[in-house]
Amino acid sequence: MVPSERPVAAHRNHLGQPVGALVDGWTPREPPPRTPMVGRFCRLDPLDSTTHADDLYEAHSLDTEGRNWTYLPYGPFASADEVADWIKSVQTGADPQFFAIVDLATTRAVGWTSFLRIDPPMGCIEIGHVAFSPVIQRTPASTEANYLMLRRVFDDLGYRRCEWKCNVYNAPSWDAAERLGFRYEGIFRQNWVQNGRNRDNAWFAITSDEWPVLRAALENWLDPANFDEANTQRHPLAHYMPRVSKS
DSSP states (O other): OOOOOOOOOSEEOTTSOEEOOOOTTOOOOOOOOSOOEEOSSEEEEEOOHHHHHHHHHHHHTTOTTOGGGTTSSSOOOSSHHHHHHHHHHHTTOSSSEEEEEEETTTTEEEEEEEEEEEETTTTEEEEEEEEEOTTTTTSHHHHHHHHHHHHIIIIISOOSEEEEEEETTOHHHHHHHHHHTOEEEEEEEEEEEETTEEEEEEEEEEETTTHHHHHHHHHHHHSGGGBOTTOOBSSOGGGTSOOOOOO
């Protein structure tokens, strides 16, 4: 087994022991509010069974093979009523806190996402339960939805860290995390039992000191000048992203 490489501390306490940097003036953050987040392509509204169930069932029904549910602990749903029942079971929860993703071009709900593992005293939060239907996959709205979540985490609430985790075999989620600027931090082995199978979780995160550069990249990509009349990107997001060492 290769030994772990331990970080070298830049700070010492009065005993000469290596310690982390001081976080001057830190106070606990507020939990995220249950209020909409509005962009140019999409709006994130608190998930609601009455408002969103029919749209979400229709949008997810386009995934005729059920591929989008393999790595989630629920779904597929056989009817709009089943979607509504599931939404009712989660829509008032504080953690996870679910949002419907509404396509502004059609005003239809096309997916959902959530904040979870919300830790205001530590300023740490996770984005998860991401369920993008085929309607929103690989569209500007899918990127913008994540941008809106990150903007609330760092700019509105002042959190220090935003996490993303996925099944180690969920390549689309892994790729999405790295595309958005989340940095890979390792694998939690035998972390869960999900759908009767072992699940090793890959962990990623963005920290508050990394966010300003990533925010600029995302905003440059989302800028109207980066899209033609058909909303096709002129440059990929990677064109604007900083080059980050994976060490």
